[in-house]
Amino acid sequence: MAFHFESREDLEKFIRDEIFTSSEAMEYLGITRQALNAVVQRGKLIPIKEKKAIKLFFKEDLVKRIESLGRDQD
Numbered sequence: 001m002a003f004h005f006e007s008r009e010d011l012e013k014f015i016r017d018e019i020f021t022s023s024e025a026m027e028y029l030g031i032t033r034q035a036l037n038a039v040v041q042r043g044k045l046i047p048i049k050e051k052k053a054i055k056l057f058f059k060e061d062l063v064k065r066i067e068s069l070g071r072d073q074d
Contacts, residue, residue, distance in 0.1 A: 019048070020062060022055045028062050039065070 005011040020028060025045075026036050039045045040055065045065050047055035 018059045020057045020059055022053075022057075025055075025057045025062055028059075029065060044068075 003014070005014065022033065022036060026033060029036070031039075036045075040047060045057065045061060047057055048061075049056040
């Protein structure tokens, strides 16, 4: 997966639209922080960046997680 941005504004838009914090991911997935941490711990969702209490996720990975819910028991 390669990304190319023509301008800083393009990069900022991408970050606003496609990168989710833990809180945003919980809201998007409709789950609690404990459930999010459990999914991450089981390797079902991989943060793109993790520092102490901060995790960042690609929206694409959250969409795939929602799609997978019908196929597994998480």
